[in-house]
Amino acid sequence: xxxxxxxxxxxxxxxxxxxxxxxxxxxxxxxxxxxxxxxxxxxxxxxxxxxxxxxxxxxxxxxxxxxxxxxxxxxxxxxxxxxxxxxxxxxxxxxxxxxxxxxxxxxxxxxxxxxxxxxxxxxxxxxxxxxxxxxxxxxxxx
Amino acid sequence: xxxxxxxxxxxxxxxxxxxxxxxxxxxxxxxxxxxxxxxxxxxxxxxxxxxxxxxxxxxxxxxxxxxxxxxxxxxxxxxxxxxxxxxxxxxxxxxxxxxxxxxxxxxxxxxxxxxxxxxxxxxxxxxxxxxxxxxxxxxxxxxxxxxxxxxxxxx
Numbered sequence: 025x026x027x028x029x030x031x032x033x034x035x036x037x038x039x040x041x042x043x044x045x046x047x048x049x050x051x052x053x054x055x056x057x058x059x060x061x062x063x064x065x066x067x068x069x070x071x072x073x074x075x076x077x078x079x080x081x082x083x084x085x086x087x088x089x090x091x092x093x094x095x096x097x098x099x100x101x102x103x104x105x106x107x108x109x110x111x112x113x114x115x116x117x118x119x120x121x122x123x124x125x126x127x128x129x130x131x132x133x134x135x136x137x138x139x140x141x142x143x144x145x146x147x148x149x150x151x152x153x154x155x156x157x158x159x160x161x162x163x164x165x166x
Numbered sequence: 167x168x169x170x171x172x173x174x175x176x177x178x179x180x181x182x183x184x185x186x187x188x189x190x191x192x193x194x195x196x197x198x199x200x201x202x203x204x205x206x207x208x209x210x211x212x213x214x215x216x217x218x219x220x221x222x223x224x225x226x227x228x229x230x231x232x233x234x235x236x237x238x239x240x241x242x243x244x245x246x247x248x249x250x251x252x253x254x255x256x257x258x259x260x261x262x263x264x265x266x267x268x269x270x271x272x273x274x275x276x277x278x279x280x281x282x283x284x285x286x287x288x289x290x291x292x293x294x295x296x297x298x299x300x301x302x303x304x305x306x307x308x309x310x311x312x313x314x315x316x317x318x319x320x321x
Contacts, residue, residue: 025199026192028209035211038186039218045179046219047226052171054236055243057179059273060261064297069305077172082276084176088184089280091177100184102278103192104285106268115275115289117264119296122272124304125257126245129271130179132258133216138223142248147258152198154262159198162266 025163026103046135053077058131059085060122125151168238180277186215189277191269198266257300264296 046057053074062078065071093099106114122128125147127136132151136144180189187193196202196209235241265271270278270289278286 025196025207027207028187028190028193028196028211030209031187031211032214035186035214036218038182038184038188039215039220040222041178041182041185042215043182043219043222043226045175045182046223047230048175048178049172050227050236050242051230051233052168052175052237052239054239054241056245057175059179059271059276060297063272063276063294064301067294067298067301069301076169080169080173081176081179084173084178085180085183085273085276086280087173088177088180088277089189092181092184099281100187100189101192102190102281102283104269104278104283105192105195106285106289108285108288110267111285111289112292114264114268114270115292116296116299117260117267118270118272118275118289119264119293119298120300121257121259121261121264121296123257123297123300124253125259125261126254128261128273129265130273134219134223135227136245137220138227139244141245143245143250143254146250147254150255150258151262151265154259155198155266156200158263158266159195160201163199164201 026105042134046130049081056131056135058127058135060128061126061131064123171238179273180280183274183277187211188215188274189281194269194274
Protein backbone atom coordinates (compact mmCIF):
# COMPACT_ATOMS: atom_id res chain seq x y z
CA UNK A 25 0.00 0.00 0.00
CA UNK A 26 0.96 3.61 -0.59
CA UNK A 27 0.65 5.87 2.43
CA UNK A 28 -1.24 9.14 2.00
CA UNK A 29 -1.26 12.20 4.21
CA UNK A 30 -4.24 13.57 6.12
CA UNK A 31 -5.59 16.60 4.22
CA UNK A 32 -8.63 17.91 6.12
CA UNK A 33 -8.63 21.44 4.63
CA UNK A 34 -8.22 20.39 0.98
CA UNK A 35 -10.71 17.58 1.42
CA UNK A 36 -13.26 19.87 3.02
CA UNK A 37 -12.76 22.42 0.21
CA UNK A 38 -13.14 19.70 -2.43
CA UNK A 39 -16.27 18.49 -0.68
CA UNK A 40 -17.67 22.01 -0.79
CA UNK A 41 -17.06 22.12 -4.57
CA UNK A 42 -18.86 18.77 -4.96
CA UNK A 43 -21.75 20.15 -2.92
CA UNK A 44 -21.86 23.32 -5.04
CA UNK A 45 -22.04 21.16 -8.17
CA UNK A 46 -24.87 19.07 -6.71
CA UNK A 47 -26.85 22.20 -5.78
CA UNK A 48 -26.23 23.79 -9.20
CA UNK A 49 -27.43 20.65 -11.01
CA UNK A 50 -30.62 20.62 -8.95
CA UNK A 51 -31.08 24.33 -9.66
CA UNK A 52 -30.44 23.93 -13.40
CA UNK A 53 -32.05 20.59 -14.28
CA UNK A 54 -34.06 19.60 -11.20
CA UNK A 55 -32.16 16.34 -10.96
CA UNK A 56 -30.03 14.55 -8.39
CA UNK A 57 -26.27 14.69 -9.06
CA UNK A 58 -25.82 10.94 -8.90
CA UNK A 59 -22.90 9.96 -11.09
CA UNK A 60 -23.89 6.28 -11.41
CA UNK A 61 -27.41 7.18 -12.51
CA UNK A 62 -26.15 9.80 -14.97
CA UNK A 63 -23.48 7.50 -16.43
CA UNK A 64 -25.77 4.46 -16.64
CA UNK A 65 -28.37 6.44 -18.58
CA UNK A 66 -25.81 7.17 -21.29
CA UNK A 67 -26.55 3.60 -22.40
CA UNK A 68 -29.87 2.25 -23.71
CA UNK A 69 -32.70 1.84 -22.92
CA UNK A 70 -33.32 5.59 -23.09
CA UNK A 71 -36.28 6.72 -21.01
CA UNK A 72 -36.16 10.47 -21.66
CA UNK A 73 -34.52 13.06 -23.88
CA UNK A 74 -31.79 14.10 -21.47
CA UNK A 75 -28.88 12.32 -23.13
CA UNK A 76 -27.00 15.45 -24.24
CA UNK A 77 -27.09 17.03 -20.79
CA UNK A 78 -25.88 13.84 -19.10
CA UNK A 79 -23.12 13.45 -21.69
CA UNK A 80 -22.06 17.06 -21.07
CA UNK A 81 -21.91 16.47 -17.29
CA UNK A 82 -19.75 13.36 -17.72
CA UNK A 83 -17.58 15.22 -20.23
CA UNK A 84 -17.09 17.90 -17.56
CA UNK A 85 -15.98 15.26 -15.04
CA UNK A 86 -13.42 13.89 -17.52
CA UNK A 87 -12.31 17.37 -18.61
CA UNK A 88 -11.47 18.54 -15.08
CA UNK A 89 -7.98 17.00 -14.93
CA UNK A 90 -7.30 18.00 -18.55
CA UNK A 91 -8.08 21.60 -17.65
CA UNK A 92 -6.04 21.47 -14.43
CA UNK A 93 -3.04 20.15 -16.35
CA UNK A 94 -3.41 22.88 -18.98
CA UNK A 95 -3.60 25.65 -16.39
CA UNK A 96 -1.18 24.47 -13.69
CA UNK A 97 1.06 22.16 -15.71
CA UNK A 98 0.65 19.31 -13.25
CA UNK A 99 -1.88 16.92 -11.73
CA UNK A 100 -2.55 15.89 -8.13
CA UNK A 101 -1.24 12.52 -6.97
CA UNK A 102 -3.05 9.48 -8.27
CA UNK A 103 -1.89 6.01 -7.35
CA UNK A 104 -3.82 3.05 -8.73
CA UNK A 105 -2.50 -0.03 -6.97
CA UNK A 106 -4.99 -2.53 -8.40
CA UNK A 107 -3.89 -4.88 -11.17
CA UNK A 108 -5.89 -5.60 -14.32
CA UNK A 109 -7.97 -8.45 -12.84
CA UNK A 110 -8.89 -6.47 -9.72
CA UNK A 111 -9.73 -3.43 -11.86
CA UNK A 112 -12.07 -5.49 -14.05
CA UNK A 113 -13.79 -7.28 -11.15
CA UNK A 114 -13.96 -4.06 -9.12
CA UNK A 115 -15.35 -2.14 -12.10
CA UNK A 116 -18.02 -4.73 -12.83
CA UNK A 117 -19.13 -4.84 -9.18
CA UNK A 118 -19.05 -1.04 -8.87
CA UNK A 119 -21.10 -0.55 -12.03
CA UNK A 120 -23.60 -3.31 -11.33
CA UNK A 121 -24.03 -2.58 -7.62
CA UNK A 122 -24.37 1.19 -7.94
CA UNK A 123 -27.11 0.84 -10.55
CA UNK A 124 -28.80 -2.08 -8.77
CA UNK A 125 -28.83 -0.04 -5.56
CA UNK A 126 -30.09 3.12 -7.34
CA UNK A 127 -27.04 5.21 -6.55
CA UNK A 128 -23.44 5.54 -5.46
CA UNK A 129 -21.37 7.81 -3.24
CA UNK A 130 -22.75 10.96 -4.88
CA UNK A 131 -26.42 10.05 -5.34
CA UNK A 132 -26.92 8.38 -1.97
CA UNK A 133 -23.96 9.64 0.05
CA UNK A 134 -24.11 13.33 -0.86
CA UNK A 135 -27.55 14.11 -2.32
CA UNK A 136 -29.55 11.41 -0.49
CA UNK A 137 -28.18 12.15 2.95
CA UNK A 138 -28.73 15.87 2.34
CA UNK A 139 -32.38 15.10 1.59
CA UNK A 140 -32.58 13.02 4.80
CA UNK A 141 -33.58 9.98 2.72
CA UNK A 142 -33.80 6.79 4.79
CA UNK A 143 -33.08 4.66 1.71
CA UNK A 144 -29.91 6.65 1.03
CA UNK A 145 -28.83 6.35 4.67
CA UNK A 146 -29.22 2.55 4.49
CA UNK A 147 -27.36 2.50 1.16
CA UNK A 148 -24.52 4.72 2.42
CA UNK A 149 -23.98 2.70 5.60
CA UNK A 150 -24.04 -0.50 3.54
CA UNK A 151 -21.48 0.54 0.89
CA UNK A 152 -19.19 2.08 3.50
CA UNK A 153 -19.32 -1.11 5.57
CA UNK A 154 -18.84 -3.34 2.49
CA UNK A 155 -15.92 -1.19 1.31
CA UNK A 156 -14.25 -1.26 4.73
CA UNK A 157 -14.78 -5.02 5.06
CA UNK A 158 -13.30 -5.59 1.59
CA UNK A 159 -10.20 -3.50 2.30
CA UNK A 160 -9.80 -5.23 5.66
CA UNK A 161 -9.89 -8.65 4.03
CA UNK A 162 -7.51 -7.58 1.26
CA UNK A 163 -4.94 -5.99 3.58
CA UNK A 164 -5.14 -7.72 6.93
CA UNK A 165 -6.46 -11.23 6.25
CA UNK A 166 -3.48 -13.36 5.40
CA UNK B 167 -27.06 26.74 -23.05
CA UNK B 168 -28.38 24.07 -20.68
CA UNK B 169 -25.83 21.65 -22.13
CA UNK B 170 -22.97 24.10 -21.54
CA UNK B 171 -24.13 24.67 -17.96
CA UNK B 172 -24.20 20.92 -17.31
CA UNK B 173 -20.68 20.63 -18.70
CA UNK B 174 -19.57 23.39 -16.31
CA UNK B 175 -21.29 21.66 -13.38
CA UNK B 176 -19.53 18.38 -14.25
CA UNK B 177 -16.28 20.34 -14.38
CA UNK B 178 -16.86 21.79 -10.89
CA UNK B 179 -17.74 18.31 -9.61
CA UNK B 180 -14.56 16.89 -11.15
CA UNK B 181 -12.43 19.70 -9.70
CA UNK B 182 -13.98 18.95 -6.32
CA UNK B 183 -13.02 15.30 -6.65
CA UNK B 184 -9.43 16.31 -7.50
CA UNK B 185 -9.05 18.97 -4.79
CA UNK B 186 -10.55 16.64 -2.17
CA UNK B 187 -8.20 13.77 -3.01
CA UNK B 188 -11.01 11.42 -4.01
CA UNK B 189 -9.52 11.08 -7.48
CA UNK B 190 -6.65 9.18 -5.83
CA UNK B 191 -7.67 5.54 -5.20
CA UNK B 192 -4.80 5.09 -2.72
CA UNK B 193 -6.34 7.81 -0.53
CA UNK B 194 -9.79 6.23 -0.78
CA UNK B 195 -8.46 2.79 0.17
CA UNK B 196 -6.51 4.25 3.09
CA UNK B 197 -9.76 5.85 4.29
CA UNK B 198 -11.65 2.57 4.02
CA UNK B 199 -8.80 0.78 5.83
CA UNK B 200 -10.00 0.99 9.42
CA UNK B 201 -7.60 -1.88 10.13
CA UNK B 202 -4.86 0.72 9.59
CA UNK B 203 -5.94 2.81 12.57
CA UNK B 204 -3.60 1.10 15.09
CA UNK B 205 -0.63 1.48 12.72
CA UNK B 206 -1.46 5.13 12.00
CA UNK B 207 -1.93 4.63 8.24
CA UNK B 208 -5.66 5.40 8.29
CA UNK B 209 -6.45 8.54 6.24
CA UNK B 210 -9.58 10.22 7.64
CA UNK B 211 -9.60 12.92 4.92
CA UNK B 212 -12.58 11.56 3.03
CA UNK B 213 -14.85 12.07 6.04
CA UNK B 214 -14.15 15.78 5.49
CA UNK B 215 -15.11 15.50 1.81
CA UNK B 216 -18.42 14.01 2.85
CA UNK B 217 -18.96 16.61 5.58
CA UNK B 218 -18.27 19.53 3.23
CA UNK B 219 -20.39 18.14 0.41
CA UNK B 220 -23.36 17.22 2.59
CA UNK B 221 -23.31 20.54 4.47
CA UNK B 222 -23.40 22.58 1.25
CA UNK B 223 -25.93 20.30 -0.44
CA UNK B 224 -28.22 20.22 2.60
CA UNK B 225 -28.39 24.02 2.74
CA UNK B 226 -28.41 24.47 -1.04
CA UNK B 227 -31.15 21.93 -1.73
CA UNK B 228 -33.44 23.46 0.89
CA UNK B 229 -33.12 26.83 -0.85
CA UNK B 230 -33.32 25.58 -4.45
CA UNK B 231 -36.33 23.35 -3.79
CA UNK B 232 -38.30 26.39 -2.65
CA UNK B 233 -38.18 27.67 -6.25
CA UNK B 234 -41.20 27.08 -8.45
CA UNK B 235 -39.13 25.10 -10.97
CA UNK B 236 -35.54 24.45 -12.07
CA UNK B 237 -33.96 26.95 -14.45
CA UNK B 238 -33.84 24.65 -17.49
CA UNK B 239 -36.58 22.13 -16.67
CA UNK B 240 -40.30 22.13 -16.04
CA UNK B 241 -40.15 20.45 -12.65
CA UNK B 242 -37.90 18.86 -10.05
CA UNK B 243 -37.32 15.12 -10.39
CA UNK B 244 -36.95 13.95 -6.82
CA UNK B 245 -36.90 10.34 -5.67
CA UNK B 246 -40.04 9.59 -3.70
CA UNK B 247 -39.52 6.06 -2.40
CA UNK B 248 -38.93 5.49 1.29
CA UNK B 249 -39.35 1.71 1.56
CA UNK B 250 -36.36 -0.48 2.41
CA UNK B 251 -36.38 -3.28 -0.17
CA UNK B 252 -33.68 -5.96 -0.72
CA UNK B 253 -32.16 -4.00 -3.62
CA UNK B 254 -31.31 -0.95 -1.52
CA UNK B 255 -29.08 -3.20 0.59
CA UNK B 256 -27.85 -5.70 -2.03
CA UNK B 257 -26.85 -3.05 -4.59
CA UNK B 258 -24.74 -0.92 -2.23
CA UNK B 259 -23.20 -4.10 -0.73
CA UNK B 260 -22.04 -5.18 -4.21
CA UNK B 261 -20.89 -1.65 -5.05
CA UNK B 262 -19.02 -1.41 -1.74
CA UNK B 263 -17.01 -4.54 -2.51
CA UNK B 264 -16.04 -3.11 -5.91
CA UNK B 265 -15.14 0.22 -4.29
CA UNK B 266 -12.97 -1.54 -1.70
CA UNK B 267 -11.21 -3.63 -4.35
CA UNK B 268 -10.00 -0.83 -6.61
CA UNK B 269 -10.62 2.38 -4.66
CA UNK B 270 -12.81 3.90 -7.37
CA UNK B 271 -16.45 4.88 -7.13
CA UNK B 272 -18.18 6.06 -10.35
CA UNK B 273 -17.41 9.82 -10.16
CA UNK B 274 -13.69 9.58 -9.43
CA UNK B 275 -13.37 6.75 -11.96
CA UNK B 276 -14.73 8.98 -14.73
CA UNK B 277 -12.53 11.89 -13.65
CA UNK B 278 -9.56 9.49 -13.61
CA UNK B 279 -10.08 9.05 -17.36
CA UNK B 280 -8.84 12.62 -17.76
CA UNK B 281 -5.59 11.68 -15.97
CA UNK B 282 -4.96 9.41 -18.94
CA UNK B 283 -3.99 6.20 -17.16
CA UNK B 284 -4.74 2.83 -18.76
CA UNK B 285 -5.94 1.47 -15.42
CA UNK B 286 -8.75 4.03 -15.28
CA UNK B 287 -9.89 3.05 -18.79
CA UNK B 288 -9.98 -0.64 -17.83
CA UNK B 289 -11.96 0.13 -14.68
CA UNK B 290 -14.44 2.43 -16.45
CA UNK B 291 -15.00 -0.06 -19.28
CA UNK B 292 -15.81 -2.79 -16.74
CA UNK B 293 -17.94 -0.36 -14.73
CA UNK B 294 -20.00 0.56 -17.79
CA UNK B 295 -20.47 -3.13 -18.59
CA UNK B 296 -21.71 -3.68 -15.03
CA UNK B 297 -24.11 -0.74 -15.34
CA UNK B 298 -25.52 -1.99 -18.63
CA UNK B 299 -25.92 -5.47 -17.15
CA UNK B 300 -27.76 -4.12 -14.10
CA UNK B 301 -30.15 -2.12 -16.28
CA UNK B 302 -30.67 -5.13 -18.54
CA UNK B 303 -31.50 -7.35 -15.57
CA UNK B 304 -33.73 -4.67 -14.01
CA UNK B 305 -35.69 -4.38 -17.24
CA UNK B 306 -35.98 -8.15 -17.61
CA UNK B 307 -39.73 -8.85 -17.66
CA UNK B 308 -39.70 -11.62 -15.04
CA UNK B 309 -37.82 -9.34 -12.64
CA UNK B 310 -39.88 -6.19 -13.00
CA UNK B 311 -41.96 -7.24 -10.00
CA UNK B 312 -38.87 -6.37 -7.93
CA UNK B 313 -38.63 -2.84 -9.25
CA UNK B 314 -40.80 0.18 -9.82
CA UNK B 315 -41.79 -0.15 -13.49
CA UNK B 316 -41.81 3.60 -14.11
CA UNK B 317 -38.17 4.07 -13.18
CA UNK B 318 -36.20 1.04 -12.04
CA UNK B 319 -33.26 3.23 -11.15
CA UNK B 320 -34.99 5.74 -8.93
CA UNK B 321 -32.84 6.62 -5.93
